[in-house]
Amino acid sequence: MKRLGLLLLVLFCGFSSALAEGPTDNRLTEGQVLRGQFVQERHLQGFDNPLRSEGRFVLAPGHGLIWQTEKPFAITTVITAAGLAQEVNGNQTLKLEAAKLPFLNQLYDMLSGALTGEWAKLEAGFVVTRKGDDRHWQVSLKPRNVDDPGMPFTAIDVTGSQFIDDMTLTKPDGDFDKLSYHDQAVSDQPLTAAESAAFATTAP
Template identity: 30%
Template sequence: MKRLLTWLLLCSLSPLAQAFDLQQLSDQLARPDVIHGQFIQEKHLRALPQPLVSKGRFVLAKNQGLLWLLQTPLQQDYRITAKGIARRDGSTWQILPNKSAGAQQNRLFLAVLQGDSSGLQRDFELNLSGEPQQWRLTLTPRSALLKQVFNQINIDGGQLVQRIELLEAQGDSTVLLMRESTSTQPLSEAEQHDLAE
């Protein structure tokens, strides 16, 4: 009887032991060396009836950074690395000021895509639900400064991040849909050059 009770107790605890946690999510998102994909960004502004939509492609390289290549409604290339954010100006990259809310958002975005949960935990309360193939990570700001910018950030994914929703404090929101993401293609020579500058 004692053995049966022990077995039942272990069975009831086993789902807890198997729960998908932040470390597993970080490991999963950090696994690919390079991710290529398409994105659609919808900016929902309270003052406009329709969202502002932009489209493009992205390249994320582990330990190197992110190329964010906007294609419509205008063409503009951005590079986000640990050194900061740069915009392509002709054949060179111009470093942008690091003080803006947009810079904070881009650093946050890089941390999310790279699975840097320790970096995120400094600034946000993290709540993860789901399983490796279908999960949601909810970020709630800790600091008064971030609370002035965001109410909440929701990130959905499977093997890779698929959707990011930024709910801003003043009522606007941004939805990023990451499409056709693949981790099987290496960096091209041009991409290596852009990330190495």
């Protein structure tokens, strides 16, 4: 369950750009790639200071998400419709097919749908509340099935403008993760060879 919670966190954080776009025409399209950097602070009860990590991400519709933590440890997680793979210091430590993680697969489908404008898929699993306008907005998600053991978050709150600025994921025990995004840019250029190779690691 702890590992699943981590994977869900990565999935939500990477696909949070889908929440930014909502019903507007700014959403990513097939062939575009969103790249950026993130800072994650994990706030745990009993600890005075948060646990901090930094890294980069690549989000490509039709391909998936590459979430690359660089500090304090080098960990790369790749999530696609086929499944997920994880490397630590360049060595693959985990590979799972989507069929073995039905909830993760369902969530991937929801967030991918929102990314391409199919908000009905996301709203099937969450109560989505939006405030503000294109210049400054807020999105709040509450799970419709709060008793689902596969959903480790009770609330997801996102703020941003063109892209995500900040995201907070709250857990039932009061712990929460806060992420800040920066240096984000959308490109029409194809994936790099390294990015294509990373996405291929999830293939059966």
